[in-house]
Amino acid sequence: MTGPTDMRHTRFAQVRARLETYEPPPGWSSWIYEFALFGFKQGWACLFGALMLALLIGTYFFYPAHAPLARYDFLTLAALGIQVAMLAFRLETWDEARVIVAFHVVGTAMEVFKTHVGSWIYPEPNLLRIGGVPLFSGFMYGGVGSYFARVWRIFDLRFEPYPNSPWPELLAAAIYVNFFAHHWLPDVRLALFAAMGLLFWRTGASFVVWRERRWMPLLLGWFLVAAFIWFAENLGTFARAWTYPGQEHEWHLVSPMKLGAWYLLMYISFVLVAAVHRPRGSQPSAETVRQL
Numbered sequence: 001m002t003g004p005t006d007m008r009h010t011r012f013a014q015v016r017a018r019l020e021t022y023e024p025p026p027g028w029s030s031w032i033y034e035f036a037l038f039g040f041k042q043g044w045a046c047l048f049g050a051l052m053l054a055l056l057i058g059t060y061f062f063y064p065a066h067a068p069l070a071r072y073d074f075l076t077l078a079a080l081g082i083q084v085a086m087l088a089f090r091l092e093t094w095d096e097a098r099v100i101v102a103f104h105v106v107g108t109a110m111e112v113f114k115t116h117v118g119s120w121i122y123p124e125p126n127l128l129r130i131g132g133v134p135l136f137s138g139f140m141y142g143g144v145g146s147y148f149a150r151v152w153r154i155f156d157l158r159f160e161p162y163p164n165s166p167w168p169e170l171l172a173a174a175i176y177v178n179f180f181a182h183h184w185l186p187d188v189r190l191a192l193f194a195a196m197g198l199l200f201w202r203t204g205a206s207f208v209v210w211r212e213r214r215w216m217p218l219l220l221g222w223f224l225v226a227a228f229i230w231f232a233e234n235l236g237t238f239a240r241a242w243t244y245p246g247q248e249h250e251w252h253l254v255s256p257m258k259l260g261a262w263y264l265l266m267y268i269s270f271v272l273v274a275a276v277h278r279p280r281g282s283q284p285s286a287e288t289v290r291q292l
Helices: 005-008 009-019 032-044 047-063 070-086 092-117 136-154 167-181 189-200 218-238 259-276 286-292
Strands: 158-160 204-208 213-217
Touching: 005 158, 005 189, 009 032, 032 047, 032 136, 047 136, 047 218, 070 136, 092 136, 092 167, 092 218, 092 259, 136 218, 136 259, 167 189, 189 218, 189 259, 204 218, 213 218, 213 259
Parallel strands: none
Antiparallel strands: 158 204, 204 213
């Protein structure tokens, strides 16, 4: 399902159109091809975040210890270079780039506060930073925003029934405030989880991989994304891009309890992207049907 705007603005759309019209050889089960296509599309949606993660790991193993440019500063400049290249080669739309900028601002503000109160630290020295936060950290949040923006378009995501505004937005604002306020006030994340469940327990997310529209509960989809981010976080802390208390001298697995924090942050990410894409119901429009 490739619309005209998608075709005009991204090179991936041309590849995507060929893959969606491809007929597998006789003997292939259609579900095997659909599963492979699902993995390819997910990988493409993760492109910015995957490149950032590859940079974290690659520089951990191979960046010269006494290079004139600090590793963290190299990561910042490399992230900027990736962003410019993706736009120049039409691997990303300008709408997606704007989402990354918004996530960079929101994420950096949280990083400055969280490092100030000691939730985690960036152990290496560098110049391009705000307070104790190197600027590449905002691009890691941007990777999450980029994923949501791209996967929304690539899979033609639709949600039904979607709660009426302003409740999803108010919940996102409350979650963001709690990330700061729980250091002085009672942590109300359990109430926030309950509110999220009440708002979205009936909401399904439908998506198109190949020829049919598939469906899953939206709350489950969010959990799967949060679990993947937690896995990526473990790779990031292993590469000493940042460290939590207790990881200063020896790396260990990030607590699974962090899944809850990522679930809440992932919800904020979803709502920010929803402000751009405007969630639609599961019934495609007449224009979409003509493009199938």
